[in-house]
Amino acid sequence: MEVINMHYVKARDFIYKNARPIDMARWKYLFENGSKEAVLEALSTYQNEDGGFAHALEPDCWNPHSSPVQTWVATEIIKEIQLEDRNHPIVLGILKYLASGKDFNGHTWANTVTSNNDFPHAPWWEYEPQQDLSYNPTACLIGFILKYADKESYIYELACQLVQEAYSYFQDHFPLDSMHTVSCFVELYEYMQECQFTQLLDMEEFKTLLTQQIQHIITYETSKWAIEYVCKPSLFISSKTSDFYEQNQKICQFESEFILDTQEADGTWAITWSWDDYPEQWAITKNWWKSDWIIKYVKFLKEFHHSSISSIE
Numbered sequence: 001m002e003v004i005n006m007h008y009v010k011a012r013d014f015i016y017k018n019a020r021p022i023d024m025a026r027w028k029y030l031f032e033n034g035s036k037e038a039v040l041e042a043l044s045t046y047q048n049e050d051g052g053f054a055h056a057l058e059p060d061c062w063n064p065h066s067s068p069v070q071t072w073v074a075t076e077i078i079k080e081i082q083l084e085d086r087n088h089p090i091v092l093g094i095l096k097y098l099a100s101g102k103d104f105n106g107h108t109w110a111n112t113v114t115s116n117n118d119f120p121h122a123p124w125w126e127y128e129p130q131q132d133l134s135y136n137p138t139a140c141l142i143g144f145i146l147k148y149a150d151k152e153s154y155i156y157e158l159a160c161q162l163v164q165e166a167y168s169y170f171q172d173h174f175p176l177d178s179m180h181t182v183s184c185f186v187e188l189y190e191y192m193q194e195c196q197f198t199q200l201l202d203m204e205e206f207k208t209l210l211t212q213q214i215q216h217i218i219t220y221e222t223s224k225w226a227i228e229y230v231c232k233p234s235l236f237i238s239s240k241t242s243d244f245y246e247q248n249q250k251i252c253q254f255e256s257e258f259i260l261d262t263q264e265a266d267g268t269w270a271i272t273w274s275w276d277d278y279p280e281q282w283a284i285t286k287n288w289w290k291s292d293w294i295i296k297y298v299k300f301l302k303e304f305h306h307s308s309i310s311s312i313e
Contacts, residue, residue, distance in 0.1 A: 007260060007301070010267030011294045019291040022046070022057070022077070026295055029081055031302075036081045043077055044090055046070070050100065051093030059288040060122035062281060066097060067116070068109035069125070072137035075144045079187075086148045095148060098141060099155040105130075107165055108138040120278035139166050139184035143191025160200060163188070167201050174209055175216045179231040182217055186210055186236045186244070193243070207243055214244055218251060226262050229273045234300050256305040259297045269293050 008031075015027045022042040028034025046057040052066025053074040061070065071094055078091065085091065103110040111134045112127045145159035166188065176182050189206055192198070214237075219230035233252050237244050245252065263269055268290040275282050 007263050007267075008298060010263065010265075011298055012267070014267035015291055015294060018287055020288055023288070023291040023295060026077065026080065027291075030295065030299060036083060039077065039081050040083070040088070040090060043074060046074065047090060047093055050102065051095070051097035052102070053094075056285070056288075059285045059292070060275065061116055061125040062120040062285075063113070063116045063125075064119065065113070065115045066102070067113045068103050068141065069111065069137055071097060072140050075140060078144075086150075091148050095145065095153075095155055098145060099153070099158075107162070108133050108135060109141055111136055120281035122273075122275040123277070133169060134181070135166055135169060136178065136181040136184050138162070139181070139188040140191075142166060143188040146197055147191050147195050163192075163197075163200050167206065170209070175213050177217070179217050179235060182210075182213055183235050186214070189243075211244060211247055214248065218248070220251070222254065222258070225258060226270060227272060234296065238299070239303055252304050256301055259301055260305070263297075267294065269297055 012027075012031075015024060019027065020042075022039070022045075025034060025039040025042045029036060029039050043057075046053050046055045048054055048064075048066045050066050052068075053070040054064050054066050055070075056062045057070050058073045061067070063070070074090070074094060083091070098104075098109070103113055110130065112125055112130075114127045116125050116127045142159050142162050145155055146163070149156040149159065166185075170176070170185055176185075189203070189210055192200065192203065192206075214233075217231050218233055219225065221230075224230050225232060232255050233248050234255055236242075237248060237252055239245070259269070271286050271289050271293065274286070
């Protein structure tokens with residue numbers, strides 16, 4: 001337990017010295033009895049008048065114009081703090097943006113947008129005309145709409161149509177090779193389970209396919225974990241109550257030990273990717289990611305490591 005506590009203290013010190021206000025508020029909410037209101041206040045500074053999000057909320061893209069991916073990051077934070085208020089201004093703004101048709105082709109929201117190219121960004125957020133459908137982040141956004149939108153609204157009716165299309169895509173392209181797209185489908189499944197939208201899809205079949213999909217895409221060659229950007233179980237499984245935990249229990253336990261073994265002296269964990277075109281901005285961005293990964297890893301330890309619960313409270 002003392003070992004776990006040492007990891008926590010080092011991580012906390014880094015957060016307090018380096019984190020953005022949004023990540024400081026998240027840390028305090030998750031581990032120090034901080035308020036949802038403080039998280040939402042910090043989050044609101046990234047929201048534009050059109051309801052979408054921008055301004056490097058996703059640190060690898062410094063575009064100040066709204067985009068689906070940046071907006072998806074906002075929905076992840078809303079999910080993290082378990083906001084249930086469907087009428088919160090931030091939620092209503094997101095729904096307004098998604099219903100506007102902006103960055104939407106009738107089937108999916110764009111993964112990248114043209115204005116990304118005008119601002120510092122990682123190469124994977126470079127805009128190129130999209131040849132194929134991408135359900136990253138669309139599958140997550142569909143789930144968000146199903147949870148929060150008024151059932152009489154246009155955007156809700158649209159989401160009920162889109163979820164059928166998304167699932168057909170998943171079936172037709174199974175197994176997927178993009179870990180981030182897989183994680184979006186896992187989140188869609190979890191939104192639907194939470195809201196009991198079992199009439200829209202065959203949820204047992206969906207669960208079976210996702211179980212196989214997760215085991216297909218996790219990087220089991222664990223020697224790569226510390227040096228490459230690879231697929232670990234934490235991308236899909238955040239709780240022992242997850243429908244996908246039982247089949248992946250051993251690899252989740254391995255990841256918790258891996259986290260303990262690889263924390264660096266300053267309390268952070270290695271960021272295993274980079275972008276070269278904007279070195280000054282990348283240096284700042286890398287620091288932002290360190291705080292985000294600290295939160296991710298400490299959450300994972302708290303949930304999965306056998307000696308962590310009493311120490312990280």
